[in-house]
Amino acid sequence: MKGYFLRARGEKVEQYQIITGNQAAALGAKLCRVQVVAAYPITPQSKIPEVLAEYVERGELKAEFVRVESEHSALTVCISASIVGARAFTATAANGLAYMHEQLHWAAGARVPIVMPVTNRGLGAPWTILNDMQDSLSQRDTGWIQFYCINNQEVLDHVIMGYRVAETVHLPVMVCYDGFRLSHTVMPVNVPSQELVDQYLPPKKPPYSLDPENPININPVVMGELIPGVDGKLWPDYMSIRRRMQKAHEGALEIILQAGKYFGELFGRTYDTPFTKYKTEDASAVFLTMGSLTSEAMEAVDALRKEGIRIGVIGLRVFRPFPAKELAEVLSGLEKVIVVEKAISYGYETPLATETKAAIYSFGTSPYSLIWSWVVGLGGKDVKPRDLVGICNAVFHNAPRERPLWWHEEEYTYERAVC
Amino acid sequence: MSVPFVEIPDREYVLPGTRTCAGCGLTLAYRYILKALGPKVIITLPACCLTILHGIYPKTPVAVNALNTTFASTAASASGLVAGLKATGQNDYVVVGMAGDGGTFDMGIQALSGAAERQTDFIYICYDNEAYMNTGVQRSSATPEGAITTTTPVEPKQQPKKDFLAIMEAHKLPYMATCCSAYPRDIYEKLSKAKNIRGTRFIHLYVPCPPGWGFPTNKTVEIGRIAVETGVVVLFEIEDGKLRLTGRSLTMARSGRKRPVDEYLKLQGRFKKMTPEQIASFQKDVDERWEQYLRRAEI
Numbered sequence: 065m066k067g068y069f070l071r072a073r074g075e076k077v078e079q080y081q082i083i084t085g086n087q088a089a090a091l092g093a094k095l096c097r098v099q100v101v102a103a104y105p106i107t108p109q110s111k112i113p114e115v116l117a118e119y120v121e122r123g124e125l126k127a128e129f130v131r132v133e134s135e136h137s138a139l140t141v142c143i144s145a146s147i148v149g150a151r152a153f154t155a156t157a158a159n160g161l162a163y164m165h166e167q168l169h170w171a172a173g174a175r176v177p178i179v180m181p182v183t184n185r186g187l188g189a190p191w192t193i194l195n196d197m198q199d200s201l202s203q204r205d206t207g208w209i210q211f212y213c214i215n216n217q218e219v220l221d222h223v224i225m226g227y228r229v230a231e232t233v234h235l236p237v238m239v240c241y242d243g244f245r246l247s248h249t250v251m252p253v254n255v256p257s258q259e260l261v262d263q264y265l266p267p268k269k270p271p272y273s274l275d276p277e278n279p280i281n282i283n284p285v286v287m288g289e290l291i292p293g294v295d296g297k298l299w300p301d302y303m304s305i306r307r308r309m310q311k312a313h314e315g316a317l318e319i320i321l322q323a324g325k326y327f328g329e330l331f332g333r334t335y336d337t338p339f340t341k342y343k344t345e346d347a348s349a350v351f352l353t354m355g356s357l358t359s360e361a362m363e364a365v366d367a368l369r370k371e372g373i374r375i376g377v378i379g380l381r382v383f384r385p386f387p388a389k390e391l392a393e394v395l396s397g398l399e400k401v402i403v404v405e406k407a408i409s410y411g412y413e414t415p416l417a418t419e420t421k422a423a424i425y426s427f428g429t430s431p432y433s434l435i436w437s438w439v440v441g442l443g444g445k446d447v448k449p450r451d452l453v454g455i456c457n458a459v460f461h462n463a464p465r466e467r468p469l470w471w472h473e474e475e476y477t478y479e480r481a482v483c
Numbered sequence: 484m485s486v487p488f489v490e491i492p493d494r495e496y497v498l499p500g501t502r503t504c505a506g507c508g509l510t511l512a513y514r515y516i517l518k519a520l521g522p523k524v525i526i527t528l529p530a531c532c533l534t535i536l537h538g539i540y541p542k543t544p545v546a547v548n549a550l551n552t553t554f555a556s557t558a559a560s561a562s563g564l565v566a567g568l569k570a571t572g573q574n575d576y577v578v579v580g581m582a583g584d585g586g587t588f589d590m591g592i593q594a595l596s597g598a599a600e601r602q603t604d605f606i607y608i609c610y611d612n613e614a615y616m617n618t619g620v621q622r623s624s625a626t627p628e629g630a631i632t633t634t635t636p637v638e639p640k641q642q643p644k645k646d647f648l649a650i651m652e653a654h655k656l657p658y659m660a661t662c663c664s665a666y667p668r669d670i671y672e673k674l675s676k677a678k679n680i681r682g683t684r685f686i687h688l689y690v691p692c693p694p695g696w697g698f699p700t701n702k703t704v705e706i707g708r709i710a711v712e713t714g715v716v717v718l719f720e721i722e723d724g725k726l727r728l729t730g731r732s733l734t735m736a737r738s739g740r741k742r743p744v745d746e747y748l749k750l751q752g753r754f755k756k757m758t759p760e761q762i763a764s765f766q767k768d769v770d771e772r773w774e775q776y777l778r779r780a781e782i
Contacts, residue, residue, distance in 0.1 A: 099570035128566035133597030137559035144563025276522035283551040
């Protein structure tokens, strides 16, 4: 993890490190000066708590490191620490994330600004330690903001941006990235200086302080109707509190894009759109992807364009809040939207395909794009650019189906029109 | 205890207007627990009768800072409070996790064992009313053998109560103690002591429950006293492995007098199906445990 210096750009000397996604996540947390870390190891996330433990034990990071006995407890520790004012951090994956499920709801409901990397991994049974996105996508409705990263640079950047967003909108943030494909793969990452990160992310300001003379009870029982207080004033019921959460999410995209723009001003990498666009200007079709699959799709697009197919990529970076309007706008007028996803909502199709259809229905302009739902890469099955080329060819030579299409099965049964 | 008279502060932290059942043993005890702990305390509590006591948003009759958490996570929540307070320099708070037998003996055991093994600096109080009372008297692993509950309605519980004190002792805690809501001074003294010890302190608090156990609401204190006087509940504290009997249990040990368990059992509806053989077996268990404590206390 030794850094080396590349050429100076203006007055700023940029430091690059050749690191894995997990090291990038841990380094991001350190730069954010997290005060409490609680994490339980799970493959492929384990390196994050290991690196952070080392930072803490070497005195490079002044934080309380709680070596918890489970993921359920890891998130609980973060929730409580956050409630009394500390900037808290944890990380997980797959069954660990599922084991946290109750606390995911609790964290969002308690409105604590925790940032949590999720190294995406397939859920058992049967056991796998390899990558897909079923774990975090099935936590869609817990109230967490969800980012999906293309590369290790985005992992580092989104941990830092995550705290700024979380502490502004008072919602927890998941920074999702593909297990092994990013978590264990080294790549060059531009590491901002501590001074700049401090400027970007001021110390956490808790919304209230503990006062023994004016004590409060946090997260108590609420009722189903508005509740009169001692002064006769009406206080929110459960549904009003939930509505506030939804409103916070509705306003969060703007905050996310502002945070991404300011990030660009300080660090030179701007995230002012909720997705990455690649060769979409003249495209009649796009791959809609998330995570590292976006990189493969970009390569596939380069290959397909050589064959004269006008195709591009939309790599979705922000999944919750869902940028429905922005996405519908960018997809408007396209003939084909090929949603390629490492997840399935059993009994229907890939979650992103459903969300995209809904977005286009709500905000799209006629004529509507045709949307395909492709399942790929579950449980670590390799997805190469040539698989995406094959998917594109299958789409161009066949009508859309009611059911989602499974590439790795279909590649044998489909007419091998091109590939 | 060695001090003959302890002045208990007048200041109340449990104000009128709790939502507990009439005659609740927990409410009696909680008053003295909070008096002993004082205002610089944060209580974390899961879904349980204590949540009901703490009331409904936006009002609470409890005048200390409190945080509600999920059923399985009391001790983990306390660990988070300890870490968060330390990290933010708020060093003079006492952190207390408090949960019922379900949230401790059953669902909460993992988090509690984890926190105790890490020697996290907090007080854990398990108030034991011997069933899942908040949800309507369902069997827990703390329910004694022979008790009728709503999930053992026809055939009373067939298994003995889990020996949770032995489990907690195996964690080598700096301080652990038992209390009963019928003896408030004992509660006050033990909590005052626990407050000044570092590491994980475990308090087992025995609280009679009128609706769950089937006795009139004006008998809560009497039932608690008989529980101690029959030896069903033994008041003691363990510091660095050394067990000391306290309060009524100590005077009983010195006088050698102990009432038969039948006097305790016959006052409660939940034991009405116990056979004479079961009562004899219950008596035998209580006697054996009592002897064991006497030996350990060197009396």
